Amino acid sequence: MRALKRSKFIGLFVATVAAAGLVPLAAGTADAAPVAAAAATGSCPAAGTVTQWWHSGHDGVDIANSRGTAIYATGAGTVIASGPASGYGQWIRIRHDDGTITEYGHMYERLVSVNQRVTAGQHIARMGSEGDSSGNHLHLRTYASASASRGMNPVDYLSARGVGLPCTPGGGGETPGTNFSTWGTSVRVRQDARLNAAVVRTLTGPTPVYVECQKRGDSVTAEGYTNDAWSYIPALGGYITNIYIDHPAAWLPGVREC
Ligand SMILES: [Zn+2]
Secondary structure (H helix, E strand, C coil), rough: CCCCHHHHHHHHHHHHHCCCCCCCCCCCCCCCEEEEEECCCCCCCCCCEEEECCCEEEEEEEEECCCCEEECCHHHHHHHHEEEEEEEEEEEEEECCCCCCCEEECCEEEECCCCCEEEECHHHHECCCCCCCCCCCCEEEEECCCCCCCCHHHHHHCCCCCCCCCCCCCCCCCCCCCCCEEEECEEECCCCCCCCCCCEEEEECCEEEEEEEEEEEEEEEECCEEEEEEEHHHCCCCCHHHHHHHCCCCCCCCCCCE
């Protein structure tokens, strides 16, 4: 059975009915995408692959993606730095309302200026490889306070705000938006669109996903289909053959090429 995923439409229906006062908002969402259990205040800083985690020799996390990928404020606050910075090429620092600081580096374009007020999830920069960097990525640092000399682990900082890495921007940041669903069982997520690429995860069953882009890779024959298109799913950190994306088209409509 390869029925189209309809959660987006059902969600709209529920919102419309709820607005009309007919049913409580929580009713009737059995087929909708899962909703985060805890209220979240944070937003995903950028889609991409975490290429380096926080450790003793690395004061931050690196999130890599293509040049120009949007970088978002992880929370509401005030911009306290935006400009050239040694090592970073360019940086942005935001002081959040809880006194914590987030710091973003290596972008090729900044979209906010000092003293500007930003909201959680606001698009503040475009990813680049400026300064001391060997590829397009966001270097994100998080500080417990303005006086902290070393950043705290961004994984802890973000998880306290309801965001896990890697993450998918959108929907306010706390709940990744999804545009497709996988089908089948034991579906492998691979590091690249190749059958010999490492398996980064295996999906046990149908899973709502956000497909960011698709590209041609190894031709795969399974479940009666042959297809060489693969979907990139940033939240899972890899690619799935389009055979296991629940849509009748081999090349997904409305999804750009990676
Ligand atoms: Zn880094």
